[in-house]
Amino acid sequence: MEARHLRYALALAEHQHFGRAAASLGIAQPPLSSQIAAVEREVGERLFDRTPRGVFPTAAGTAFLERARRALDEMGAAVVDAGRAARGETGLLRLGFIGSALLDPLPGVLGRFRRARPDVRLDLGEMSSPDGTAALIAGGLDVAVGRGGPRGPGAEGLVTVPIGSDELIAVVAATHPFAGRRAIGLGQLAAENLIVSPPDQEPAVAARLRSLFDSAPSPLDCATTSRDIHTTVGLAACGVGVGLGPARMRRLERGGIWFCEVTPRVRLPDLRLSFRAADRSPVLAAFLDVVRANCREVGSRLDHVLARHPAVRGIEQPG
Amino acid sequence: MEARHLRYALALAEHQHFGRAAASLGIAQPPLSSQIAAVEREVGERLFDRTPRGVFPTAAGTAFLERARRALDEMGAAVVDAGRAARGETGLLRLGFIGSALLDPLPGVLGRFRRARPDVRLDLGEMSSPDGTAALIAGGLDVAVGRGGPRGPGAEGLVTVPIGSDELIAVVAATHPFAGRRAIGLGQLAAENLIVSPPDQEPAVAARLRSLFDSAPSPLDCATTSRDIHTTVGLAACGVGVGLGPARMRRLERGGIWFCEVTPRVRLPDLRLSFRAADRSPVLAAFLDVVRANCREVGSRLDHVLARHPAVRGIEQPG
DNA sequence: GGTCGGCGATATCTTCGACGTATCGTCGAC
DNA sequence: GTCGACGATACGTCGAAGATATCGCCGACC
Incomplete structure (x- = not known):
């Protein structure tokens, strides 16, 4: 069973006429007859009644056509959804952060990100910096915000940029x-x-x-x-x-x-954002783009690192 | 886009390996590579990351595969549903009847029919005999139960059998x-x-x-x-x-x-069941089969007419 | 560090089936 | 009874899916 068979059956049901259905499909009538016959052979039931007044689906045909329509809709949606996912318009971003990050850079960043990517699901959770790093390495998070550079095994696979400094x-x-x-x-x-x-x-x-x-x-x-x-x-x-x-x-x-x-003034370890260097998720790229636009005040280092990183290459903001 | 492409993509996602996925599909590796490439060309996005440790879906691929799975499920369901509909296991039976029919033959008939065909939707309505005949001719009903033979234009296209007599x-x-x-x-x-x-x-x-x-x-x-x-x-x-x-x-x-x-005793016009002679609905056939088994007491005429009618040819009761 | 092996991509040929053209059989309509 | 419309059948053609052979790349291992 191929998608072609579904398309042909739907066209035949729509035109109720082999010749016109074939014309609408851009093929000749005999191959349409042959393909419909092949479907009926595979299903094991007659799907269309050929009457002198037109071609009409049987009970089996009606049930078949209903599912066929949905199957083709899903196939179309597969292409559309793949494109949206590739552009980072849909998907999931899992973000772990320490409480103080929620006070300052995150409200703005998350707000802008939600406006830029309203269909991306956010999974947010407060956690300590070491917990965030560990979850990031284990693959349970996509982005972690904490203080101090990541340490320990696996930390070398992470990219870390400062997004805020505090006294x-x-x-x-x-x-x-x-x-x-x-x-x-x-x-x-x-x-x-x-x-x-x-x-x-x-x-x-x-x-x-x-x-x-x-x-x-x-x-x-x-x-x-x-x-x-x-x-x-x-x-x-x-x-x-x-x-x-x-x-x-x-x-x-x-x-x-x-x-x-x-x-005297004491500078605390910077607030830092980390992600897996190998992560090519378009949602991550879109998020980093928002971070880059939102945290410029931290200085050129963040912009410098992110601009060079492949995850943020070629990102454009949708509508 | 053809169903084959979806099947290949799903197999590749499952085996995370071109060679093994191809083997599971019963084809060689090069055509699988070629077909996956064709899908990616059509979608306009890379769906799989080819890494040294295996082949993994990208974000676009994950979204695509989800829809692909559903599309193939629908296609499978189309075949199954068509078969069920052809055997009269699913579908709709619209039945109009006069009130007195609901007193005697209908409770038993409907009860048995629901047990025999639990997934057939019933649409029942009480109506006068002429209204039932008219609705039957107009196609708004599948079966009508009333008294007196159908009259008027279109009535010659109906088959009518007695299902009960009254004094x-x-x-x-x-x-x-x-x-x-x-x-x-x-x-x-x-x-x-x-x-x-x-x-x-x-x-x-x-x-x-x-x-x-x-x-x-x-x-x-x-x-x-x-x-x-x-x-x-x-x-x-x-x-x-x-x-x-x-x-x-x-x-x-x-x-x-x-x-x-x-x-002296007065015999009223028989209770009669009518349906369109041209109606080949398997649900109707199954219903007539139940009627035939349930209304034998009316005499051989009902059985005789129904047994000769194509609508009740070759009906077997499902489990 | 060089060789080997595994894996996916590419090149080329083969084959099967989808499609086109021609024609037939059937059924209403006039 | 003849004609016309329509779907089915017959058969040839061509393109695309698949097979075989081979290449290029990248880790692994000695």
Whole structure:
């Protein structure tokens, strides 16, 4: 059974006449008769009643034609869908990210991406940087956003670009003695109960912080740990201690809390976006294109890396 | 685009290897390469990534394969469905009938038919005998059950067989003087207010009744008319008059009413089943087969007519 | 690092079947 | 009864799918 047979049967049902159906198909009448006969032989049933007043489908023919129409529709859709998938207009993007990325670059990027590719399904999940890297390598994610360059086996198959940088800031309750001050010195922090993310969750950030306090014992040894940035702010707000986090934490501004700079200024590990170098998914390419247009402020490095990468070659934005 | 292309692409996706996919298809490797290339040319996108570790679908290929699978499924279903439709296992039977037919032969016939052909959709409707005949001729029905042979233009294209015969009986309220009597004479009926079906609704029955009362004016001239048999019984029950109807009306037996024979016995026009002589629908054939098995008591005529008719040739009951 | 082996692509020939032309058989219509 | 329309049949032709042979490329392994 071939698609040709379905097309011929549908044409015959439409014209109710072998000669005209054949003409509409651009063939002569005898081959149409022969092909219809072949279908009927294969199905094992007569599909058309040849009457003097025209050719009409039998009960079997009616059932056959219904399925035939759907089969040809699916075949047409296969070609269309393949093209759309190749242009990145449909598909799936699985994105893992750390909480602070959701505060700043992701809302804009995801919004623009959804407008550019409304039919791409997004699968989003918050996770630590090492978890994101591992999932990316294992193939469970397409894009991971975290802090610190990927480490470990398989990391060499990833491409990583910076998409945002942060200084370290502190957050305290409005009732805390630091409240109202623009900046706090590192030395003053050492005497406070600090609230930071757990070392195993964000090792790059933890390493950076550890390097700040060279005294032993370090004030980090007995620091309170919080697995997400909202919790850090919440704990600070209720007076548990001094929360430390990236400057984009200021987006969580609300009553009862106070943000202050840390002096001297401490630059945290950049927010970085990673993907598999071998990934040729057009959806990924489209996403990287949006990232490139949206994160220019980070500097030329991102643009430079992405522009050179094959994943973003030849991307055009649809309507 | 032909079904072959879809089958080849699916085999390649399954085996992830040109050689093995070709072997599974029973062809050599070069033609498979060539056919896959032809598909990719037609779609305009690369559907498979040829890597040293195997052949894997691209994003476009994944979308294409999904639709291809469905298209081939539909093609397979087309053949299966055509066979089922040809054997009368699926399809539609539109049946029009007069109310009294629903009292006796139809419950059994329809029950057996549903068990024999559970996947055939039934479209049932109560209607007068002339309406059924007209709908049958116009093609809006497949089977009509009524009283009296079909008349009028187009009726010669119908086949009609008797499926039940009735004597005329009367129904009265339990409080009526007739109550408790086994039989009533025609002469006694003439003095009562009769309840009968309207002449335009059942002309054959009306003609038969008219012939019973040769006096002028006829007691039918001022008779109450009722468009369905339940109403006739209901009106009789509340004392409006004496209902006249077929013997199978006894199936409506309940408290407060009384049925009596009419003497001398009056045979009403037979219940008859009609269908288009040119109708070759397998569903019709299956239905007639059930009717034939179920209505033998009517006598050899039904069996004789149906057994000779092409519509019921070579019918076997499925499991 | 060079050779080997596996795999897909290419080249060329063969063959089968889809199509075209010619013609027949049948059934209504006039 | 003849004619015309229509689908089926007969047969020759040609193109495309498939087979065989071979090439080019890339890892693997010694």
